[in-house]
Amino acid sequence: MSGDVAMFSDDDRPLNSKSATSARNGHVAQNGNGRSVEASLSEDDDLPLSQTTRTKSEPMTPDRRALKRKKPAHVESSSDDDTPLASSPAKPARSAAVRMPGAIEATMTHAPVANGKKKAQKSKATVEDDEGKAPKKKVKQEDQEEGSGDSDDDKPIKKKAPAKRKRKAKEESDVDESFSDDDKPVKRRQAKKPAAPKKPATKSVAKEESGSEAPKPKKRGAKAKSEDSEAPQKKGKKKEEEEAEIYRWWEQNGQDGDGSDKWQTLEHSGVYFPPAYEPLPANVKMKYDGKPVDLPQESEEVAGFYGALLETEHARDQTFNKNFFDDWLKLLKKYPPRNGVKITNFSLCDFRPMFEHFEAEKAKKKALTAAEKKELKAAKDALEAPYTHCVLDGRKEKVGNFRVEPPGLFRGRGDHPKKGALKASRSLSVKNYRVRPEDITINIGQGVPIPVPNMTGKWKEVVHDRTVTWLANWTENVNGNYKYVFLAAGSSIKGQSDMSKFEKARELKNYVDRIRQDYTADLKTKVMADRQRATAMYFIDRLALRAGNEKGEDEADTVGCCSLRCEHVTLLPPDQLVFDFLGKDSIRYYNQVTVDEQVYKNIRIFKEGKEDDDQLFDRVQTSGLNKHLASYMKGLTAKVFRTYNASITFQQQLDQGTPESGTVQEKLNAYNHANRMVAILCNHQRAVPKTHEQSMGKMREKLRGFKYERMKLRHALFAIDPKYKKKKKYMDDESDLDDDVLAELEDNLKTKEIEKAEKKFQKDNEKLVDEGKEPQQESVLKTKLKEIEAEFKRLEKERGTGKATLKKERPTEKIEEGIDKLDEKIKTFKLQMEDREAGKEVALGTSKINYLDPRITAAWCKAHDVPIEKIFSKTLLVKFPWAMEVDTEWKF
Structure with missing residues (x-):
């Protein structure tokens, strides 16, 4: 040194x-x-991220030295604006990022999952299924099972991608054939002039791709025929109208968004203010030192904010409690209890009556019928309808966060010093803690009608700034931050911003x-x-x-x-x-x-x-x-490096770890493994979900159900022909299915069958009543329940005999085919379980939304015949329509 x-x-x-x-x-x-x-x-507390479990806001241990901050002489912030860049050629590059120790081991699935070189041998039938049309049907079937999604908020949808996305790369793609040529620009990905809006795929093509076309009965009435012919036409027309609404901004020449003006005309309805507070029933009062407190509605509402959180971690946090009580005391000075109670000590406050009332209201809403819930939602949607969309440059575009957040208590993230404080506008006063029109600045085009607020008041200011993309803003009181109303994630402006961000990261390859x-x-x-x-x-x-x-x-x-x-x-x-x-x-x-x-x-x-x-x-x-x-x-900013390293690492992991001839689930596991590598690199961790063990327990139970079905089919074969017992494929018993497990499993199946029958009976009766017909008699349900009881008594008698009879007789070939399908289903489901267990401490959604170029996923799905709906939720498909145009050869 x-x-x-x-x-x-x-x-x-x-x-x-x-x-x-x-x-x-x-x-x-x-x-x-x-x-x-x-x-x-x-x-354990000091192990690397990949080797230990930590919560999202893990408190420091008492013996740890308190973190202190020394303010620097100059405090400046950088701009994170993602301004579009000039086009640049793409060339092979690698990430310099280093992995955390143990990262691969911590998230690695078994060799057959993520390593294409070590795959279990498949039967000829399975290989044929992977290459033919059968898997498409199977994929849909697999999708019914527990998914391998990354989080509850980002579950993939089950619908198929529009037929227009499945097209030949060189004939219809708007993407350059190769990005390895250094003379070709990255920014514009058009190999030819923008084509006219494409028509929806024809009926026959859609049927071929879905593989779900069933032969229709030939002898039917004329009316039935006409209905059959009209339905697809109406559906196709609706689909065509929906597609016509999509503004394909990425196909427009010169649409780079780097000018000073972001729009020319803008018209919207402003923001939607939450409804006024409804006072609690007269019999619901908080207590102080055991005595009921009669609060005015202003201080009662804020007390209710805390009462609703009584059974959460927030109510056990000292900082949260202190900040809430301090702000509430300020409000109580202006709006004191009407019965003269003096509130000075937080420990003497009892919010339990409020909490119990809120819980009872939740239970009431949950108990509403489907029709009642639908009616309430329709009423709510009708009130919000004018605010959900705006007209931007003559186009109807969806608005994102058009609702003004109702007042509440600031929760923050981690050990935030202001958690528990009363959230309101910057102009917070004792008389006014709700955000009102006087707090909000509206940005709108010139010469269009000024929106009228849905509550009493006038806007703070109305501006006509075409250089910004927000529709409204105000300042909140807790951190003094600006709150903005922007267009939705799938809007053209947001899409151009996302595309520019990833193009900028790709351009970094030439300079890195x-x-x-x-x-x-x-x-x-x-x-x-x-x-x-x-x-x-x-x-x-x-x-x-x-x-x-x-x-x-x-x-x-x-x-x-x-x-x-x-x-x-x-x-x-x-x-x-x-x-x-x-x-x-x-x-x-x-x-x-x-x-x-x-x-x-x-x-x-x-x-x-x-x-x-x-x-x-x-x-x-x-x-x-x-x-x-x-x-x-x-x-170029430091933020671009983070996006670049995340995307390039992801591309490399996919290229190295995707099994070429694996099943769809094996490929999905490889995809999620690559995503976990990026999430660990970017420190996108999460606490193990509270419901993880419960979820895994349900999956284990479902797996046992598959094994039970397989066992019954094997025993049915043995009953038909005892020679099957000597065949290696059928001779071994299913694991984890002893007599006690079978008894428990059959009891659970019986309970589910009874619940299913009761729900169907109730639903059928509701439908009959709606149609003006007489509902079914209770005897219909009793008959069905007796049949279920008889069926499970028969199963109980068969238990331990090694033989079984099926409800419907089937030839041995069909039974063997059923066993093969269950083998594949069991294998797939085990992979899903492994994947979920591996990702329990890693948040995959953040990477997908912010750091991974969506074109990597789109190209990978096309190249490996994986439905993109298994990876991208409906929200992400709407957010990244421009990314779906790439061909199979596209690389970051």
């Missing part, structure tokens, strides 16, 4: 140097908790080698500011860290690369660094990584003479770093 120190003059040493030995050795021997690294790394060469050289420069900047760029590139901006004292203590403090990075000889800090949304980032020798030396130098709470990069600011990056490529 002496050689390194000698290179610097006093002016080039790090700022904030402290005298004496500081904690130089302490940084090597101890981590941020004050414990030895060797000891701490052996504990030079950037890496330069920052690698600067790792040894004598100018300390440049050396720090180079080291920060190394981390941003290799570890996909966010750049990070300084925050105020009243914000959550989250950091990024440029705002790291000395306590966040621990030296572990001879060449490892341990990162431990709270990143965006207060998600803990923990990573032990091997770095270049020079980077290790630099961190040791940067930490020299500093305290734990001093800035590690005290001469680097995000704005300066982004300005430096922009000198390489127009619009």
